[in-house]
Amino acid sequence: MHKLFKPFIDLIAPPLCILCENPVKDKLICVNCENEIDRNLAIKKNFCLKCGGIFEGNRCPRCRDTKFSFEFNRSVYIYDGKVKQIVEDFKYNKFKKLSDFIAGRMQELLAREYPKIHVLIPIPIHPTRKRERGFSQTELIAKKLSSLTGINCDCENLIRIKHTKSQATLTRKERKSNLKDAFKLIEPSRFRNQNVLLIDDVMTTGITMNEAAKILKKHGARVYTITFAIAFYQNL
Ligand SMILES: [Zn+2]
Numbered sequence: 001m002h003k004l005f006k007p008f009i010d011l012i013a014p015p016l017c018i019l020c021e022n023p024v025k026d027k028l029i030c031v032n033c034e035n036e037i038d039r040n041l042a043i044k045k046n047f048c049l050k051c052g053g054i055f056e057g058n059r060c061p062r063c064r065d066t067k068f069s070f071e072f073n074r075s076v077y078i079y080d081g082k083v084k085q086i087v088e089d090f091k092y093n094k095f096k097k098l099s100d101f102i103a104g105r106m107q108e109l110l111a112r113e114y115p116k117i118h119v120l121i122p123i124p125i126h127p128t129r130k131r132e133r134g135f136s137q138t139e140l141i142a143k144k145l146s147s148l149t150g151i152n153c154d155c156e157n158l159i160r161i162k163h164t165k166s167q168a169t170l171t172r173k174e175r176k177s178n179l180k181d182a183f184k185l186i187e188p189s190r191f192r193n194q195n196v197l198l199i200d201d202v203m204t205t206g207i208t209m210n211e212a213a214k215i216l217k218k219h220g221a222r223v224y225t226i227t228f229a230i231a232f233y234q235n236l
């Protein structure tokens, strides 16, 4: 479109916030919605130092059920309300530009909470699923985060070799066996002695992240993980 016409088009149909549909300028999410979701920043709550999840009482249920191989996980938001909507809108391809917002928030968390990271690795989806969906949402986030931070991103080495059933319908026990040997490293020695950051959009039980972390750790990497959101843990 010619530059001159753009303001007229915007007058007729101003862009709308994807969350509340109020008019917004040059952004996908309006200031009100941003303020609202920022009240759900996970690290502003009582969170677990290992998995980054929110819990009450004195023992984190997620960490009680799974012994994690990563050093620690942190997540930007609690997976609830409008944050859920962001993740779904992004995953189902409606607003790929959301990767800017998601990676931006992750960059802030990375700078505040983590030691020096040498390489970013997105949790891969199986090639069949990637074909169905047309893209890998974690890869988009990782690449964006790489361009924001200057940290190298490796999307080639960690691959998914098992086309697993959707985790959502499975019990915790089934999830563990469903994911066993799901990942493989093409060049196993590549990450030896490196601080690796695994990236995913949402952490639920943490089992997927843990399976990927295990194989990297086994080959000598120190593994940290980050997600955009973390779900309340339910004993499934
Ligand atoms: Zn809004």
Ligand SMILES: [Zn+2]
Binding pocket: 048, 049, 050, 051, 052, 053, 060, 061, 062, 063, 064
């Ligand atoms: Zn925990």
